[in-house]
Amino acid sequence: MAEQRIWDAVVVGSGLGGLTCAAYLPAAGMSVLVLEQHDVAGGNAHVFRRRRSYEFDVGVHYLGNYGPGGTLPTILGGVGPAGRVTFRPIDADGFDCIVLPGLTFDVPAGWQRYRDRLVATFPAEAAGIDVFLTVCRAVAGEEPDAELLRIWRHRTLADLFAHCGLSARARTVLAAQSGNYGLAPVDASVLVHARMLGHYLRGAALPEGGGQMLVAGLVEAIEADGGEVRTRCAVRRIDVEDGPATGVTLADGTRIRAGVVVSNADYRRTVVELTDGFSAATVAKAAASRPSAALAVLYVGRPHGTAGETLLGFALVLAFSYAMLWLGVLLGLLMRSIETIESTGSLLLVLFTFVSNALLSTDRMPRWLGVIAEWNPLSVVATACRQLWGNPVAASHSIPAEHPVLISAVMLAGIVAVAVPLAVRAYARAATR
16 A cells, blocks of 8 residues: 655654754755654653653753754754753753762863863873863864874774773773763774763753653644654655665555655664665674663652651562562472473563553453452552552552552562462472472
8 A cells, every 4th residue: 555645755763863854854845754653753852751740851861062053052943943942051060970989070061171170080190181181172173183083083982091091980980971872981982972072061951841842843843844743653664676765664564655765763773674775785784783782761750748658658669579579489499490480480470560550550451350450469569659659549449449558568468478488398398309
């Protein structure tokens, strides 16, 4: 099935890069369609909410170079929404705080202030710090030096540390902001680190309203120029005919034709999975590429209850973990092979997690399944914590929903009372075999 309209350009993915590209293409007289597989546009800049109480920014924790003539104001100003996005500056005397045993270093805005604070912290390493910053300023374009740029841009940050003769402690402070690009000094180029450093030393800020304001401004600009942004539209393949891309095929089989296809999807996935239009050497290189360090992010909302209620909620979480630990020990001792433990454990974990109200309201489940989910220990503890921490709890007249703290305490105590002696007895039998 093919869509009748032929677009001048299709952009795959609605991250900030894809939206920026899509916002600028109409300036060249092109009609633009953006396709996003998620149910909301923005990629790493989108915002999600929980229980009408909390709002979390996925990736926009701070931005740099936000002043007049800076990167973001210039990009936004070119398509219209610059005046509608207000940036709130972060403390210029310490927009990042680096904490080490016996040392706290606040990163200030400005190259000179940064240098002065580094030297005050590591006075015996002033010469090495000056060499390091001279190279970084040249590579970042702050004080252009073609020779330093040529020598250092593709060498690693670890190489530069060694060249400057810096101590391990100084290196740790200088590399502490590498989480912004997710690479260790032995893998990160001086170019990547210097550009990141220069970006933030020009001043750090947050967009008022969060990253969604950047997304909303770019989407508005796209639609104002006749473009379209579609969510829940997963692209299965970028179509290529005799060299050039000719459009895309969606997951449901719909084919959309376009004169230009821009992929804002992951580089490796674009080259290896979405199209066969690249050379064998390019595909092999992409397949062998290694992503930067992964990050596990825990989003925590500040409880609205009293201190006692907050502590009781955490106590229930710890009690739940303790009870599940003993239950797991018992199941492990009763089973005779690692394979059985792994398969049974995985099945129970899935059932335990998804047949609960932790991820989905029981109102959306069949009645019989909803009753099971309401009595699931995970559901009862989750409901108790929501109640204790002041989050709205869906109305329900079931006993676990009306008395979640009491039921949690009784249920967890019962699991421990049964599982501990049985596990000890099973261990004693196994030890005597």
